[in-house]
Amino acid sequence: MDFFKNVFEPKAKETKKKTAASKSKKGTKGKENKAKSKGRGRAKAAPKASKAAAPEPLTAKAATKIVNDLIAKETKALKSICNKKATTLNKVMKSKKPKILIADSIPKISLTCHAVELPSCSIVKTYALRSTFSAQQMLKLSDPDYRSTATLPMSGPLGFLYSTVFTVILKSSEEENFSTVKVHFYDSWATQMSTLLTKYSTLKLSIPNICVLAKSHFEEDSADPLSICIGPTVFDDGNFDDSVTCDVVVYPDSGRGTQARSVEATITSENCGTISKPVDMLPAEPFGKREREVWTDNTSKKVKKNSDEKYTQLKGLEGIVKDKKIPDKEKIVSVYASILSSTPPRRTARGEWMTSLTLLDSSLKTAGAAVTLNVFNPDPMKLPNAWGMGDVLRCHRVLVQSWIKEGEKKGEVQLLSTKGTSFVVVSRVGEEGAKESMDMIKKEKNALDPKFWNVRSTATKAFNFTLEDATMVRKCWSDMAKFVQGKGTVMEKSKAFSIEKMNDDFNKKDTVIDPSTVNGDLTCLVTAVIPNPTDQADRNAPFGFLRVWDGTGNSVSDPLPVDTPHAADAVAKGDPSVDSMIAIHDASSSRGMKGPPSLCGRVVNVAVWEAPHWEYIVNGWMGGPKVTAGTWVRLRNIWDSTMGEARMLMLGDRAGLIQLPEWCYEIGEVLTRHSKDIKKKKPFNPQCTVYDPGASTKKKKAPAKKGRGKKKSSPPSSDLSCLAECLGEPAPSTFKIRATIVATNPSPSPITSLLSNPEGLGAKKGQVEWQFAVHLTDNTAEIPAILAGDHAEVILGDANLLSQKGAKGTKAVKAAEKAVKDLTDENKVWEMQVGSFEIDGTKYFKVEAVELWEMVE
Numbered sequence: 001m002d003f004f005k006n007v008f009e010p011k012a013k014e015t016k017k018k019t020a021a022s023k024s025k026k027g028t029k030g031k032e033n034k035a036k037s038k039g040r041g042r043a044k045a046a047p048k049a050s051k052a053a054a055p056e057p058l059t060a061k062a063a064t065k066i067v068n069d070l071i072a073k074e075t076k077a078l079k080s081i082c083n084k085k086a087t088t089l090n091k092v093m094k095s096k097k098p099k100i101l102i103a104d105s106i107p108k109i110s111l112t113c114h115a116v117e118l119p120s121c122s123i124v125k126t127y128a129l130r131s132t133f134s135a136q137q138m139l140k141l142s143d144p145d146y147r148s149t150a151t152l153p154m155s156g157p158l159g160f161l162y163s164t165v166f167t168v169i170l171k172s173s174e175e176e177n178f179s180t181v182k183v184h185f186y187d188s189w190a191t192q193m194s195t196l197l198t199k200y201s202t203l204k205l206s207i208p209n210i211c212v213l214a215k216s217h218f219e220e221d222s223a224d225p226l227s228i229c230i231g232p233t234v235f236d237d238g239n240f241d242d243s244v245t246c247d248v249v250v251y252p253d254s255g256r257g258t259q260a261r262s263v264e265a266t267i268t269s270e271n272c273g274t275i276s277k278p279v280d281m282l283p284a285e286p287f288g289k290r291e292r293e294v295w296t297d298n299t300s301k302k303v304k305k306n307s308d309e310k311y312t313q314l315k316g317l318e319g320i321v322k323d324k325k326i327p328d329k330e331k332i333v334s335v336y337a338s339i340l341s342s343t344p345p346r347r348t349a350r351g352e353w354m355t356s357l358t359l360l361d362s363s364l365k366t367a368g369a370a371v372t373l374n375v376f377n378p379d380p381m382k383l384p385n386a387w388g389m390g391d392v393l394r395c396h397r398v399l400v401q402s403w404i405k406e407g408e409k410k411g412e413v414q415l416l417s418t419k420g421t422s423f424v425v426v427s428r429v430g431e432e433g434a435k436e437s438m439d440m441i442k443k444e445k446n447a448l449d450p451k452f453w454n455v456r457s458t459a460t461k462a463f464n465f466t467l468e469d470a471t472m473v474r475k476c477w478s479d480m481a482k483f484v485q486g487k488g489t490v491m492e493k494s495k496a497f498s499i500e501k502m503n504d505d506f507n508k509k510d511t512v513i514d515p516s517t518v519n520g521d522l523t524c525l526v527t528a529v530i531p532n533p534t535d536q537a538d539r540n541a542p543f544g545f546l547r548v549w550d551g552t553g554n555s556v557s558d559p560l561p562v563d564t565p566h567a568a569d570a571v572a573k574g575d576p577s578v579d580s581m582i583a584i585h586d587a588s589s590s591r592g593m594k595g596p597p598s599l600c601g602r603v604v605n606v607a608v609w610e611a612p613h614w615e616y617i618v619n620g621w622m623g624g625p626k627v628t629a630g631t632w633v634r635l636r637n638i639w640d641s642t643m644g645e646a647r648m649l650m651l652g653d654r655a656g657l658i659q660l661p662e663w664c665y666e667i668g669e670v671l672t673r674h675s676k677d678i679k680k681k682k683p684f685n686p687q688c689t690v691y692d693p694g695a696s697t698k699k700k701k702a703p704a705k706k707g708r709g710k711k712k713s714s715p716p717s718s719d720l721s722c723l724a725e726c727l728g729e730p731a732p733s734t735f736k737i738r739a740t741i742v743a744t745n746p747s748p749s750p751i752t753s754l755l756s757n758p759e760g761l762g763a764k765k766g767q768v769e770w771q772f773a774v775h776l777t778d779n780t781a782e783i784p785a786i787l788a789g790d791h792a793e794v795i796l797g798d799a800n801l802l803s804q805k806g807a808k809g810t811k812a813v814k815a816a817e818k819a820v821k822d823l824t825d826e827n828k829v830w831e832m833q834v835g836s837f838e839i840d841g842t843k844y845f846k847v848e849a850v851e852l853w854e855m856v857e
Contacts (some may be wrong), residue, residue: 067138071160074216075235078158082238085209089114106172106179109226114209116228119172120202120249120378122352124180127167129194132159132186156184157213158229158240166190168197170205182224186231188273189241196248196265196275200347202378204247211240232269241269309396311336311472314371315363317413321402331400332418336472337361338480339393339425340370340489341636342386343656344616353380356656358491359393359415362479367491373398373415375423384423385456387624388659389634390484392476394424394469424463426473427454433590434481434663441474448473485663489634495520499602500552502640502647516639522649523666524548526631527580527603528570529617532562542607543614546627548635548649549576551674553602555685559646561605570629574689574722574780575603579630581691587632587662588671597691598684598779600677605648606635613651625659632660632667684779690722690738724780731836731843738831738856739776741824745784746772748820751813755799756788770799774823774847776834785834785845794849795819829856 092098092114103113106121132155155165166185183205185193197203211230215223231240246267265275312320312333320331337359345355354377358370373395375383384393397420402411428437430452440452448455448470457463483489490496503517528547545561547570557575560567571577576599585595608614617627627633636656638649651657660667721735729735746753756771770792773784793799796819801812822828833852836845847853 070138070217074160078161078213079235079238081213082210089209106170106181109181109212109228111209111212111214111226113212116205116207116209116212118170118205120204120247121170121172122378123168123197123199123201123203124171125169126197126199129164129166129190132162132165155219156182156186156227156229157216157219158184158186158231159219160216161234162186162190162231164190166194166197168193168203170203182227184227184229184231186229186240188232189230192267192272192275193246193248196250196267198250202249206243206245208243210238210242211244241272244269309334313363314359314361317371317400317415320400321411321413328401329399332397333400333415334394334396335359335361335398335415336392336394336476337371338476339386339391339658340367340389341491341634341656342658343636343654344610344612345380345383346610346612346653348376352376352378353383355383355386357384357386357393360480360483361476367487367489370491371413371415373417375417375421377417382458384458385425385624386658387425387427387454387620388661389489389664390428390477390480390661392426392473392480394426394472396420396422422458422463424455424457424459424465424469426456426477428452428477429454434485434661438478438481441478444474446470481661481663484661484665486665488665489660490521490523490666492521497522498552499524499548499550499604502553502602502604502649516641518649519639520637522548522550522635522638523660523664523670524550524633524635525576525580525583525670526627526629526633527576528629529627530561530564530567530570531618533564533566542609542643543611544608544617545648546606546608546617546651547571547575547603548606548633549580549599549601549603551599551601551670551677553604555600555602555683557603557685557687558605558648561607561643561646561648571687572725573720574725575687576685576689577629578689578720579628581689583630583632583662584671585691587667590662591668591671593671593675595691596674596678599688600674600682600684603685603687605646606638606651607643607648608651610651610653610655613655613657616657627657627659632662632664634658634660634666686724686780688722688780690720690778690780722780723776723778723783726783726834726836726845727781727843729836731838733836734848735834735836736831736852737776737778737834738829739778740826740829741774742777742782742826743775743824744772744820745775748772748817748824751816751820752802754792754796754820755802768799768803769793770796776845776847783845785847787847787849791847791849794853795823830854831856 092100100115101113103109103116104118106118109116138160156167159165164187166189168183168185169180170183171180183203205228207228207230211228212226213229214225215227229240230244230246233239233241248265248267250265267275312335314335314337317333320326320333323331338361339357340360341358343356345353348354355375357373357375359373360367360370364370373393377383384395386393395415397418399416399418401414401416403414426448430437432440437452444452446467453473455465497518497520499522501518525548526546527549529544530547531544532542547557557571560571574581581595581599584599588595608617620626634656635649635651636658638651638655640647640649719736721737723737723739726733726735726737744754748754754770754772755768769789771786771788772792774787776783776785787795796816797812802809802816804812823830831852831854833848834845835848836843838844
């Protein structure tokens with residue numbers, strides 16, 4: 001019991017004050033005595049003031065008695081409160097017209113409410129599982145002076161009854177005003193909830209009034225006046241977990257912000273202590289499996305043709321913000337606009353989901369004037385379901401406000417969702433280009449045809465969509481298509497960068513460990529999507545990678561970010577791949593440009609660090625289109641950094657990602673710049689595939705019949721290989737390629753130099769056959785291949801006819817010479833089958849023209 005000794009320190013301030021007074025009194029007397037004793041000799045010295053006696057330390061017995069008395073007093077008061085609440089509730093229940101007061105939100109919680117039934121609330125802070133007050137701490141806290149300066153961990157109103165406590169702070173996500181409440185869990189409840197609840201989890205509480213308590217004398221003076229306490233039974237009528245229900249939704253904490261997975265559990269007094277947090281959490285999936293039901297527009301069958309809603313143009317928002325006659329909270333508007341940019345949803349520090357969209361309408365003339373809309377909601381299904389640039393958004397009841405950036409004086413107008421906000425998003429579907437779609441829209445009447453329009457709403461049950469809405473959607477979509485096609489869509493041109501700006505040979509400084517050489521927005525083509533198999537519990541591992549291209553930089557492809565079968569498969573058909581080449585040619589064709597045979601420029605990796613970004617890429621947002629090889633995108637607020645030994649771009653939690661329509665202005669700039677680089681003889685990327693004109697997704701050609709000889713057209717070929725792949729694959733292998741023949745070996749002059757006498761069994765005396773090498777080339781490599789026997793005969797005819805005399809022999813020679821001339825014409829591309837084989841460790845190639853030989857127009 002020695003720890004009870006010297007609990008209270010001597011009151012030094014009072015002692016000093018008393019001593020000072022004594023000194024003052026002593027000084028006065030001295031002066032008086034001195035005055036009286038003048039001329040009569042020295043007077044007797046005044047007696048010294050005695051020191052103030054320090055209070056004696058408490059004995060162990062006395063300290064124990066004080067603590068026991070305090071606990072008994074608090075327990076008695078608590079029992080009285082519990083009995084009073086039980087009596088009051090019984091009277092209410094027995095009355096003829098009972099009025100039950102149920103607090104259904106945090107601000108309504110009071111000592112007089114009969115029960116508390118809170119909706120799902122976000123946990124904004126947790127306090128670790130800890131011991132409650134010890135006897136020594138209780139003794140100290142009985143002193144008000146000590147309690148006002150105490151920094152001990154809180155134990156709540158029931159800390160003196162239990163040994164352990166776990167505390168969380170709840171905030172209701174539905175409230176516009178920020179209000180919180182502390183919830184204290186004790187003993188078995190503390191142990192149970194500490195294993196489940198973390199910051200960003202959500203908790204739905206249903207408790208009796210006995211669990212709502214005012215702060216005790218043991219708590220700091222700054223403690224909240226009311227809190228919720230849940231714990232096992234400690235005395236009669238002290239059932240602090242009777243009829244208590246806790247519905248928990250837990251999101252695993254990866255340390256990187258957002259997870260698209262969760263687990264749900266209901267805790268009561270019966271199962272408390274038996275629920276464990278699973279290691280492999282089952283997906284609640286707020287994305288893919290919870291796709292919205294796409295609503296079909298039946299407005300043509302409705303009587304109502306006009307909407308009662310008044311819509312404000314974006315340019316008029318600034319006037320509303322400046323209008324001082326309208327209170328800030330009443331600056332609510334509805335708008336119709338098109339989506340210029342968006343961010344995939346993410347969870348905030350308060351546990352809500354949010355997305356940010358940039359909106360444009362016909363009243364704004366530049367992308368820089370676009371208005372930002374920030375949407376917050378605890379349910380991701382309530383966020384606007386944006387698929388890509390150009391989608392039309394109808395917003396009802398959004399707040400207009402002014403937002404001032406840090407370091408700037410002038411504010412920017414922005415929109416903010418409210419509790420009553422609803423959204424409708426409309427996308428144009430189909431493969432028509434901008435001009436074809438606008439021509440079709442001019443002919444459309446009445447309701448939106450679901451063959452060409454996709455309508456998605458955040459409404460839970462139903463929503464109005466009139467003929468006037470259908471007209472507004474068509475106008476918004478057409479206006480935006482014209483804008484996207486003819487004007488720049490980059491909001492801040494100073495923040496736009498190209499891949500060539502990435503500097504791998506940057507100079508590191510002592511003050512900067514890993515500087516970024518680029519930072520901002522990038523318009524690019526996705527050439528591959530590569531998942532990362534690393535355990536996502538590792539906060540240092542991205543969810544996956546994109547490989548992107550914008551036509552700039554050296555003509556190389558960066559090393560794959562991971563060594564996996566997924567990564568190898570993603571670039572098996574070229575890097576950039578066949579799908580990328582198809583996208584390039586489709587975009588070029590729609591602009592009347594000639595597509596390139598291959599691509600120049602660098603291919604770089606992009607690390608995707610957030611679960612919602614990766615979900616948007618691989619599954620599409622709420623059933624929307626996925627991001628795949630051949631998708632044009634704009635990446636916003638990205639930067640480059642080093643990961644391992646490689647330098648790549650980073651897609652972080654505040655980055656944006658949106659799919660671009662083929663007719664986007666900046667895509668045209670990429671293609672024009674790339675076309676100029678080709679004319680300047682910039683080398684092609686040796687790892688890029690060669691374009692297959694039959695593989696376009698827009699204009700499919702009917703496949704030609706296979707056979708010997710030349711063909712005027714070629715079948716669509718999705719399995720074409722480039723010569724670089726032929727060199728890389730182990731022998732024996734077979735490839736279908738497209739290449740130009742630049743020479744033969746030996747020279748075809750005379751034509752008979754390409755002949756050889758066959759050897760071996762079955763060879764007839766005097767017979768000859770074709771046997772020579774051809775040099776094949778495409779934009780990736782150049783290889784020699786053997787053309788002989790029946791495979792050469794398919795192209796050049798029967799070799800033995802050359803030796804015949806007379807007109808027949810002369811005709812055969814001229815035909816063979818013409819065939820060889822066509823064969824080596826550098827302006828002609830041939831589709832053929834090539835096989836590889838190995839002799840003494842050396843790889844050789846042969847043309848297998850019998851299987852496939854066609855000229856590509």
